[in-house]
Amino acid sequence: MKLPQIETANTHIQLLTFEQSHLLCDYYQRNKTHLHAWEPHRTDEFYTPEFWQNQVEVSINMFDKKQAVRLVVLDKEQTQVIATCNFSNIVFGCFQACHLGYSIDKNYEGKGIMVEVLQAGIQYMQNEFNLHRIMANHLPNNHRSAKLLQRLGFEKEGYAKDYLKINGRWQDHVLNALTLTFHGISQKQGNYL
Numbered sequence: 001m002k003l004p005q006i007e008t009a010n011t012h013i014q015l016l017t018f019e020q021s022h023l024l025c026d027y028y029q030r031n032k033t034h035l036h037a038w039e040p041h042r043t044d045e046f047y048t049p050e051f052w053q054n055q056v057e058v059s060i061n062m063f064d065k066k067q068a069v070r071l072v073v074l075d076k077e078q079t080q081v082i083a084t085c086n087f088s089n090i091v092f093g094c095f096q097a098c099h100l101g102y103s104i105d106k107n108y109e110g111k112g113i114m115v116e117v118l119q120a121g122i123q124y125m126q127n128e129f130n131l132h133r134i135m136a137n138h139l140p141n142n143h144r145s146a147k148l149l150q151r152l153g154f155e156k157e158g159y160a161k162d163y164l165k166i167n168g169r170w171q172d173h174v175l176n177a178l179t180l181t182f183h184g185i186s187q188k189q190g191n192y193l
């Protein structure tokens, strides 16, 4: 399957190459304080170039196996990473679903760029992977994330106790999902076990 290359008004979205892997390392180093309350606890290794060289290879491997699409968002000049948009846990058959995770650089927050990126990413997943359902969950106090999901049409579906280990402790999450129009692939595939 062809690797994604997606253009939006303000960004260029792709899977990074091995040579570009340092750009993701720079992104996480620059945004360490900005992201720490909303993401899993990171060890020192997470901020090293070697870690990201390996992750770029893992991403391409997972894409080839249709397990995950870990999109990286660059500025138009493709000089720096400004956001991430990960579609993971892709399941086919009678579920056709995945999880979505995302973050944006502190300097690009509050400009409508994340919504622009996610709209493009969701459209890509719908067209290329025929997904029917995308699930995205947030901490109860992550109001920016809640507003973003609402803007995209996600609906709140529930509340899960001690759902994910974020910033070093198990924390409750609000569960949300977006149901997409199906293209009839189920008829072509049929006979799910």
Ligand SMILES: CC(C)(COP(=O)(O)OP(=O)(O)OC[C@H]1O[C@@H](n2cnc3c(N)ncnc32)[C@H](O)[C@@H]1OP(=O)(O)O)[C@@H](O)C(=O)NCCC(=O)NCCS
Residues within 6 Å of the ligand: 034, 035, 038, 102, 103, 104, 105, 108, 109, 110, 111, 112, 113, 114, 115, 116, 137, 138, 139, 142, 144, 145, 147, 148, 151
């Ligand atoms: C969650 C997160 C991605 C939201 O990013 P964001 O930039 O607020 O999201 P949007 O792209 O929807 O931008 C919306 C803001 O841009 C403003 N905006 C400016 N121009 C806009 C435009 N043309 N279109 C839409 N919104 C625009 C909106 O008014 C809104 O501002 P407000 O929230 O102050 O009212 C970001 O806060 C983040 O990375 N947080 C840390 C990591 C994180 O929480 N990840 C998610 C874990 S669940």
